[in-house]
Amino acid sequence: MAPSTSSGVTLNINGEKYTLSVDHRTTLLDALRERLDLTGTKKGCDQGQCGACTVLLDGRRVVSCLQFAVAAEGREITTIEGVADGDRLHPVQQAFLDLDGYQCGYCTPGQICSAVAMLQEHAAGWPSAVTEDVRPEAGPPPLTTDEIRERMSGNLCRCAAYVSIVDAVAKAATPLEGEAVA
Amino acid sequence: MTTTTAETTVTRGSVGTPHTRVEGPEKVTGTARYAGDIPYADLAYGWLVLSTVARGRIRSVEAEPVLRMPGVLGVLHHGNAPHLESDYVGLLGVRPDPASVVFQHDRVPHAGWPVALVVAETSEQAREAAETLVVHYEEEPHDVAFHAGHPAAYAYDAPHAPAEATKGDVEAELGASALVVDEEYSTPEEHHNPMEPHAATARWDGGRLEVVDSNQGSMWVANELARLFSLDPSSVRVRSEHVGGGFGCKGVRAHQVSAVMAATVLQRPVRVVLTRRQMFSLVGYRSPTTQRVRLGADADGRLRALEHLSLNPTSTVFEFVEPGASVARVMYDADAHHTVNRLVPLDVPTPTWMRAPGEAPGSFALESALDELAEKSGIDPIALRVRNEPRIGPLSGLPFSSRNLLACFQEGARRFGWADRDPRPGLRRDGRWLLGTGTAGAFFPSGAAPSTAAVTAQADGTFTVRITAADIGTGARTALCLVAADALQVAPDRVRVRIGDSDFGQAFIAGGSMGTRSWSWAVTAAARDLRERLALDGDIPPEGITARSDTAEAIGALAAKERHSFGAQFAEVAVDVTTGEVRVRRMLGIFAAGRIVNPLTARSQLVGGMTWGISMALHEEAIRDAASGGLVGADFAGYHIATHADVPTIEADWVDDTDPDDPVGIKGVGEIGIVGAAAAIANAVWHATGVRHRSLPIRPDRVLLAGTGASGA
Numbered sequence: 001m002a003p004s005t006s007s008g009v010t011l012n013i014n015g016e017k018y019t020l021s022v023d024h025r026t027t028l029l030d031a032l033r034e035r036l037d038l039t040g041t042k043k044g045c046d047q048g049q050c051g052a053c054t055v056l057l058d059g060r061r062v063v064s065c066l067q068f069a070v071a072a073e074g075r076e077i078t079t080i081e082g083v084a085d086g087d088r089l090h091p092v093q094q095a096f097l098d099l100d101g102y103q104c105g106y107c108t109p110g111q112i113c114s115a116v117a118m119l120q121e122h123a124a125g126w127p128s129a130v131t132e133d134v135r136p137e138a139g140p141p142p143l144t145t146d147e148i149r150e151r152m153s154g155n156l157c158r159c160a161a162y163v164s165i166v167d168a169v170a171k172a173a174t175p176l177e178g179e180a181v182a
Numbered sequence: 183m184t185t186t187t188a189e190t191t192v193t194r195g196s197v198g199t200p201h202t203r204v205e206g207p208e209k210v211t212g213t214a215r216y217a218g219d220i221p222y223a224d225l226a227y228g229w230l231v232l233s234t235v236a237r238g239r240i241r242s243v244e245a246e247p248v249l250r251m252p253g254v255l256g257v258l259h260h261g262n263a264p265h266l267e268s269d270y271v272g273l274l275g276v277r278p279d280p281a282s283v284v285f286q287h288d289r290v291p292h293a294g295w296p297v298a299l300v301v302a303e304t305s306e307q308a309r310e311a312a313e314t315l316v317v318h319y320e321e322e323p324h325d326v327a328f329h330a331g332h333p334a335a336y337a338y339d340a341p342h343a344p345a346e347a348t349k350g351d352v353e354a355e356l357g358a359s360a361l362v363v364d365e366e367y368s369t370p371e372e373h374h375n376p377m378e379p380h381a382a383t384a385r386w387d388g389g390r391l392e393v394v395d396s397n398q399g400s401m402w403v404a405n406e407l408a409r410l411f412s413l414d415p416s417s418v419r420v421r422s423e424h425v426g427g428g429f430g431c432k433g434v435r436a437h438q439v440s441a442v443m444a445a446t447v448l449q450r451p452v453r454v455v456l457t458r459r460q461m462f463s464l465v466g467y468r469s470p471t472t473q474r475v476r477l478g479a480d481a482d483g484r485l486r487a488l489e490h491l492s493l494n495p496t497s498t499v500f501e502f503v504e505p506g507a508s509v510a511r512v513m514y515d516a517d518a519h520h521t522v523n524r525l526v527p528l529d530v531p532t533p534t535w536m537r538a539p540g541e542a543p544g545s546f547a548l549e550s551a552l553d554e555l556a557e558k559s560g561i562d563p564i565a566l567r568v569r570n571e572p573r574i575g576p577l578s579g580l581p582f583s584s585r586n587l588l589a590c591f592q593e594g595a596r597r598f599g600w601a602d603r604d605p606r607p608g609l610r611r612d613g614r615w616l617l618g619t620g621t622a623g624a625f626f627p628s629g630a631a632p633s634t635a636a637v638t639a640q641a642d643g644t645f646t647v648r649i650t651a652a653d654i655g656t657g658a659r660t661a662l663c664l665v666a667a668d669a670l671q672v673a674p675d676r677v678r679v680r681i682g683d684s685d686f687g688q689a690f691i692a693g694g695s696m697g698t699r700s701w702s703w704a705v706t707a708a709a710r711d712l713r714e715r716l717a718l719d720g721d722i723p724p725e726g727i728t729a730r731s732d733t734a735e736a737i738g739a740l741a742a743k744e745r746h747s748f749g750a751q752f753a754e755v756a757v758d759v760t761t762g763e764v765r766v767r768r769m770l771g772i773f774a775a776g777r778i779v780n781p782l783t784a785r786s787q788l789v790g791g792m793t794w795g796i797s798m799a800l801h802e803e804a805i806r807d808a809a810s811g812g813l814v815g816a817d818f819a820g821y822h823i824a825t826h827a828d829v830p831t832i833e834a835d836w837v838d839d840t841d842p843d844d845p846v847g848i849k850g851v852g853e854i855g856i857v858g859a860a861a862a863i864a865n866a867v868w869h870a871t872g873v874r875h876r877s878l879p880i881r882p883d884r885v886l887l888a889g890t891g892a893s894g895a
Contacts, residue, residue, distance in 0.1 A: 023304065023306045033219070038212075039215065039218075039219035041212070042377070044377045044378070045458040046457060046458065049818035050458075079212065080211065081212050093210040097203075097210050098202060100202065100203070100786045102210075103655030103657070103783075103790060104424075105214055106378040106427060107377045149826040149827045149829070150826070153825045153826045155826070156818060156823060158427050162793060162825070
């Protein structure tokens, strides 16, 4: 018997369960876009270099073009479609809208997912390459523009909306400051 | 029926006030559908196969084994493809790029030439089959090595840029000059790389060809597809609602043409999406340049001689000139003035327009040379430009519609703190960093092209604008909403703007910084007409009242003038000469770019262009391998573009520069942001280190090799 080239999986996306049969070669990105009509997640390079396909996997940001769909079973997947609270935009989304943190909008879902996770990483005290005091007990460093730029550098924007994106992330971070980290 | 016209008259106009993008909520929630996002029943997936040789013939395409693979529906190649008609000149006055006229012959003129399309039920099946497809070639020797002095170079007259423009005797004036700058500059091959790869879905629906695409002009693409496939233009509809960036590369490309071909042969919807790697050889790019600038000046800095020669490679199948030498024809006058754009055909893909074609590389050379003359003369770089400010077109003799370059320098110098600058290089330190500042001038042509628009008054008191515009991230949709609102004298929330559909009629493309100006003109004309009709009779029937416009006559009646936007660029850099790292610490650009429709989005475009200047100055460089004829590292790991950590605080602002000959006062802001930006950075690197960098990008190895203080780089 020929080996099977597809499997049934159940994916937990934005709090909903989707059961489908996927080709083993199918990336999480392609499963979202081509099979589940969750096309908010974008394909910019399909090789993990641009960040446009960033989603959250168990709360951490990943590039979904480098994840196989079959390997995402049992994980909590959050895509751009699941970032807002119903009709209420997430503060990061609202800040992108208000401060024009985009132009063509194609990298935007990835930038926003990345920013949402990045703010949580920062709040949890994770250092970055530009963090001066990296001792575990130092706690989160000040969220300077340099920190934001460094932490967001995996997300390319060819329209070059970087200045506004950094402003938007900084603005969105302000109400989050002081909140308990989940 | 509802009477709506007289009730609302907003006192304050919308144009000139900041507005968030009308499609913004869709873009931040992921609900904006781009070309590759729209679901189709029975969709098949096409995957292009590109040549692995740089020159030769296809001996055979071994389709049979691939056709037996799971899900494979067909393999299109030169042996079985339908005929395409390519002997025409398109709406933009140029012939189609031969790489887009797919599968018509066995010749391979460059690496990455499309040789086949594999179509399958799923993208995974199509991709595997495409990678499995064996193509045999008869390889021939190729030449991809571009350099100054290539024997095959020749002067090339482009449709709107004559190869050569000259007045006076350059050699005589150089001989009589107290100061002479004579230097060569080079810029590398650069690629647009919009974040959204080219994507098109084609299907036949009731005898009509429907293409959902990502492009810079749906009427343009529809018209060319009709020509290529010998169809009645009215039987082709192209839509492109959201476009993930363009920058000049989203025209008629192999993806649409091969998708239409496959949809026609298979009689089902076919989607073709380019991979990032394929984009590096299929969608055009900015060709590299070598440029020579000779300046001769009196001791007081007044130019006696200005010569700018530019050379770029093109493919062997299409003549595309990157007219870097044309910049001087607008920027500076001299007693003797000589500019020539030349081409050399090589076995490389065909280059195309990329954000500020000609102006971006040309301004790097010319504005660097001006800085070198400032250094030699001991005159401040801004004062030198003031001294050489022309009152009329240096070669045309035509008046400028407006020329506010000096106002830009004045305002920029004030805000940047230029007056405090010590002109001497290599003096400022911040720890391991050497610091410097630089400036450069900028211009970009301001044009408008004929367009049509329709504006409809609905019975519910709202209005709908229909125009085949494209919003490739420019904010055009929002700008047109504001423009229409003002022309209708209503609040913008009563106006809906529909774009990106060739059924809306002829309109210019998003290109040449002409889109928003051209479309606004048409929208204003239709909206004013509609308002007048409504004023006569306020009753609106259920189907609404529609007014239409065509701006061809009005634009044709414009007097001949030098019509341009101008700008002044300022940059501060830090250079670590022990690692070779260059960091831009801040940038300021002040522009005279017509009336600004939406300050929020216009600023984004200008800052985006300036960021492209950082990227051009420090990062971008496609390396062509002489042995294979292909690119080394054709991806985002091998081809660096600026990312967050490279981009500091950048400010863009503008001086009043309303164009009196435009109904809205617009000039255009899409491209001028990049012009001069790389020169300002390079001039700042000189100021920091005392070393001129005349080859872009200013890579760490170049900085290390050049060191400090020595002359030349």
